[in-house]
Amino acid sequence: MSQNTQQLMLFCTAIVLFVTACLYGQQSVSVLSSALSSTMNTTENMEGRMSTTLNISKPLRYSGAEVLHTVRQMTGTPVEVHVDGNTYAIDPLINKSATIPVSVSASYRPEFIRSESGELLKIAFWKEASIN
Template sequence: MNDTVEKSIIWVVEVFLFITACMFAISGINSQEAAVKVVKHSSEQDERRLYTDLKETGEETYTGAEVIESIYHIKQLDANIEIGRYYFFKSDDLDNIDVSGIDPQQNYKVNYIRDESGKLLTIVFS
């Protein structure tokens, strides 16, 4: 009789542990799914104010923080960036770029340099 009771208790504990593990797994999957949705929504809402087409936009100003962000998106912009005496090439390694000379609080005016076909070559912030 004691053997049957002992086996029953062990079986109940195993089932309880299995159900608990399943609940933790489902909770983890739901958390990961929520995180992926947040990242996707954030990247979809990410503002890209730099214009790479030929449309006339008038005078534009950007904060230093936006300028720094544009440097880290230089490969997607497919253009070199000039900021005062600093020049960043689209081929530069993003891990080794030094942006410490750019004041995030300063406002910059932007000009675009294009080739004869209209392709954007350089974005100049002054």
């Protein structure tokens, strides 16, 4: 084979390898992007802090036990917890027997108040009237 033919074959091989590497890189970026989007959606659904859709099948309701747990869990954080208009902060390490007037069997509607940047400032629980 002549020198020119050999160089042409090497040049064509280099071009094919370069185009293949570019296409593989583009595919890898799209796969990573979709994986990141999936992870973000899963994380948002687990934490309940952000909602990316307006599709709500039923209104969110908390039982009284969940309200009590939330009040105890939020103690020591800058997030205020209001139950029926009253602010409560119970530190389970200081006073284990402290409670708040919550009916364990009742249903409460949560209201999440956020700042303009999306930071959670306050959680308010409102007792719903029972239909009996």
